[in-house]
Amino acid sequence: MLDRKFIRENRDKIEALVEAKNAKLDVDQLYRLDGEVLRLKQELEGMRKKRNELSTEIGKQKKTGGDASQLMAEVKAQDDKEKELNEQHRKSEDEYLELASWLPNIPDDSVPVGKDESANKLIREWGKQPEFAFKPLPHYELGEALGIIDFQRATKIAGARFNVMCGKGAALERALISFMLDRAGEKGYLEIYPPFMAARESLFNCAQLPKLEDDMYRLPEDDMFLIPTAEVPLLSFRAGEEIKTAELPLLYTAYTPSFRREAGSYGKDTRGLIRQHQFDKVELFALTKPAESFEQLEKLTADAESILQALALPYQTVILSTGDMSFASTKTYDLEVWMPAQGKYREISSCSNCTDFQARRAGIRFRDENKKLSLVHTLNGSGLAVGRTWAAIIENYQQQDGSVVVPEVLRSYLGGLETIIAVKD
RNA sequence: GGAGAGGUGACCGAGUGGUCGAAGGUGACGGUCUCGAAAACCGUUGUACGGGUUUCCGUACCCAGGGUUCGAAUCCCUGCCUCUCCGCCA
Numbered sequence: 205m206l207d208r209k210f211i212r213e214n215r216d217k218i219e220a221l222v223e224a225k226n227a228k229l230d231v232d233q234l235y236r237l238d239g240e241v242l243r244l245k246q247e248l249e250g251m252r253k254k255r256n257e258l259s260t261e262i263g264k265q266k267k268t269g270g271d272a273s274q275l276m277a278e279v280k281a282q283d284d285k286e287k288e289l290n291e292q293h294r295k296s297e298d299e300y301l302e303l304a305s306w307l308p309n310i311p312d313d314s315v316p317v318g319k320d321e322s323a324n325k326l327i328r329e330w331g332k333q334p335e336f337a338f339k340p341l342p343h344y345e346l347g348e349a350l351g352i353i354d355f356q357r358a359t360k361i362a363g364a365r366f367n368v369m370c371g372k373g374a375a376l377e378r379a380l381i382s383f384m385l386d387r388a389g390e391k392g393y394l395e396i397y398p399p400f401m402a403a404r405e406s407l408f409n410c411a412q413l414p415k416l417e418d419d420m421y422r423l424p425e426d427d428m429f430l431i432p433t434a435e436v437p438l439l440s441f442r443a444g445e446e447i448k449t450a451e452l453p454l455l456y457t458a459y460t461p462s463f464r465r466e467a468g469s470y471g472k473d474t475r476g477l478i479r480q481h482q483f484d485k486v487e488l489f490a491l492t493k494p495a496e497s498f499e500q501l502e503k504l505t506a507d508a509e510s511i512l513q514a515l516a517l518p519y520q521t522v523i524l525s526t527g528d529m530s531f532a533s534t535k536t537y538d539l540e541v542w543m544p545a546q547g548k549y550r551e552i553s554s555c556s557n558c559t560d561f562q563a564r565r566a567g568i569r570f571r572d573e574n575k576k577l578s579l580v581h582t583l584n585g586s587g588l589a590v591g592r593t594w595a596a597i598i599e600n601y602q603q604q605d606g607s608v609v610v611p612e613v614l615r616s617y618l619g620g621l622e623t624i625i626a627v628k629d
Numbered sequence: 630g631g632a633g634a635g636g637u638g639a640c641c642g643a644g645u646g647g648u649c650g651a652a653g654g655u656g657a658c659g660g661u662c663u664c665g666a667a668a669a670c671c672g673u674u675g676u677a678c679g680g681g682u683u684u685c686c687g688u689a690c691c692c693a694g695g696g697u698u699c700g701a702a703u704c705c706c707u708g709c710c711u712c713u714c715c716g717c718c719a
Contacts, residue, residue, distance in 0.1 A: 208678090242679075245678080245679065245688085246679065246680080246688095248688085249678095249679070249680095249687065249688045249689085250687085250688090252687090252688060252689085253687060253688070255699080255700085256687095256688090256700085258699070258700090259647075259699050259700040260647075260648080260700085261699095262647085262699050262700070263647040263648075263699090263700070264647085264648085266647080266699095267647080267648090272699075275699070276699045277699090278699090279699045279700085280699070446639060448639090571639095575657095575658085575674095577675095577676075
């Protein structure tokens with residue numbers, strides 16, 4: 205949610221925003237409703253004032269045994285008008301809020317302007333792409349040959365875009381989660397283990413709603429959703445709270461699965477682990493003072509990058525253009541890991557500064573230097589998407605004989621295992 | 630799932646129809662005292678929106694949404710949440 209006064213006083217910026225982020229809403233209607241709400245509210249408050257004054261007077265009369273019937277009739281006389289005004293005001297207000305909830309957050313000035321991902325900009329590259337004396341295989345072929353992942357049988361359980369990991373494959377997934385959580389813990393993030401389902405309000409606070417309702421799995425009887433990212437529970441964890449200023453910045457990390465319907469992505473990445481309905485992720489999340497959030501974004505991004513570096517996986521860091529950014533973000537870095545079989549970099553993390561956009565919806569505040577209640581800023585980043593990391597390891601560490609070398613930092617998590625080899629049957 | 634109790638300001642807690650935005654306490658802040666600190670004492674301390682804009686005025690808010698009433702934190706209804714007991718269950 206954007207600040208209402210800001211919207212009111214910056215129509216030019218709002219129009220530019222709607223253009224830059226490809227938002228779909230009727231700006232004229234938004235401003236018409238805002239004006240109407242203000243007008244109705246003023247009129248309504250005037251009537252309430254009169255009613256309050258008369259009621260007080262009636263109270264006094266009754267106390268002293270005077271006759272209040274005249275006054276009571278006077279109050280009664282404005283009932284209908286007041287009721288109607290109230291109704292109109294509420295209706296306009298609801299319509300306004302509904303419309304305003306479709307306004308995305310405003311991109312930071314440092315973000316490249318562009319319609320889509322073609323305008324994204326490379327920030328830096330890290331690591332050397334491995335050279336193979338043979339044609340590197342995709343992770344799904346290798347993984348199936350090694351017997352550590354099974355896409356075929358997963359369909360019997362849940363259909364397409366799911367997977368079953370087996371043996372060392374399952375252990376590798378678990379090792380990655382533990383490794384990432386441990387690293388985040390070392391960097392000062394508090395580990396959180398939250399619910400994997402969330403109420404409608406949590407999704408709205410996070411700005412997954414209203415825009416992404418069709419992209420989520422829903423439990424209609426309870427009006428709950430399977431979380432599409434740990435960002436949802438981590439934001440709502442402190443919703444409605446006044447955070448003690450000395451506590452900021454608050455850093456949280458959480459492992460959760462993420463559930464996404466991937467509606468509208470038919471035919472994209474149909475093979476392998478890149479695009480699944482359920483995938484594991486270790487999330488990094490931060491609440492900061494406003495003045496520190498962009499600095500925190502650099503730190504948080506660096507923290508995510510450090511995981512890739514520790515795993516010695518080549519990657520590049522990209523800043524997303526205005527048209528490619530998510531709804532709530534003002535500035536987003538994507539980390540893209542090298543996938544040898546595709547010969548491409550693929551997104552493995554996305555780190556965003558949502559400034560006060562989510563905090564306003566969730567009501568998370570603190571006392572600033574002037575002791576005024578202010579909204580905190582929220583940031584989130586994957587650190588990292590575990591399934592895609594799994595895939596990147598299999599592909600980057602593959603050997604000619606079809607085995608996969610285990611990255612050194614993971615070996616202690618796998619009982620010292622150095623190489624994943626095919627299970628003989 | 631069944632029965633009961635309850636949800637009040639940063640926190641604890643009083644308040645069962647009018648003068649209650651709300652006692653008291655804690656915390657925080659300012660001051661007195663002190664070399665300094667603690668203690669003690671005095672004072673200050675809600676949010677949002679709208680209007681005027683130098684300290685001002687108004688409206689709303691005592692979980693949320695409806696209702697009764699001239700008037701509701703206080704009465705009624707619904708929902709959500711918490712606690713206790715029973716049942717069920719990993």
